[in-house]
Every structure is written in C-alpha cells, then in structure tokens.
Amino acid sequence: MTKREAMLKKIATYQFAALDLQLFLDTHPNDKETLRQVQRYQQLLAPMVKEYEEKYGALTKKSEDGNNWDWIKAPWPWECEEES
Numbered sequence: 622m623t624k625r626e627a628m629l630k631k632i633a634t635y636q637f638a639a640l641d642l643q644l645f646l647d648t649h650p651n652d653k654e655t656l657r658q659v660q661r662y663q664q665l666l667a668p669m670v671k672e673y674e675e676k677y678g679a680l681t682k683k684s685e686d687g688n689n690w691d692w693i694k695a696p697w698p699w700e701c702e703e704e705s
Contacts, residue, residue, distance in 0.1 A: 628673050632680070635666040 622630070639662040642655050649655065674680060678695055 625673075625677055628669065628676075632666065632669050632673060635662050635669065638662050639666065 639659050642659045642662070646652060646655055646659065670680060
C-alpha cells in the first residue's frame with residue numbers, strides 16, 4: 622500500500638466514524654458524549670484532509686484551494702495499477 626493509499630484509507634475511516642455517529646445522533650439528539658466524539662473525529666480529520674490535499678490534490682470539488690476541478694485530474698480508482 623502506498624503512502625497515498627494509506628492516507629486515503631485513514632481519512633475514509635475517520636469520515637465513516639464521524640458519519641456513523643452523526644446518524645446515531647439523528648435518533649439520539651441529546652447524547653452529548655456522542656456529539657463530543659463526532660467533533661473529535663472532525664477535528665482529527667481536518668488536518669489529515671489538508672495534508673492529503675497539499676500533497677496529492679483535492680479530494681472533492683469543494684476543496685478550499687479555489688480550483689474546483691483539480692480533483693478530477695487524479696487517476697480514478699479503476700485506472701490505478703494493482704499491486705501484486
């Protein structure tokens with residue numbers, strides 16, 4: 622696994638955790654501990670996304686760098702070579 626893939630996997634893990642907890646909050650809106658966990662994951666995620674985007678380009682078209690189309694220049698997952 623390349624460094625880029627490892628960073629992307631870590632970002633995806635934190636994004637999934639934050640989203641899953643946000644869904645839990647839909648049915649438990651007064652759960653303060655879960656809200657703190659969501660905020661913690663979002664705080665941890667922000668610098669990871671920033672570092673990834675500085676090194677490899679935008680993850681989404683809503684990137685803060687101002688160029689909304691740079692993300693499309695990267696290879697798509699099916700265009701990457703498989704490791705043996």
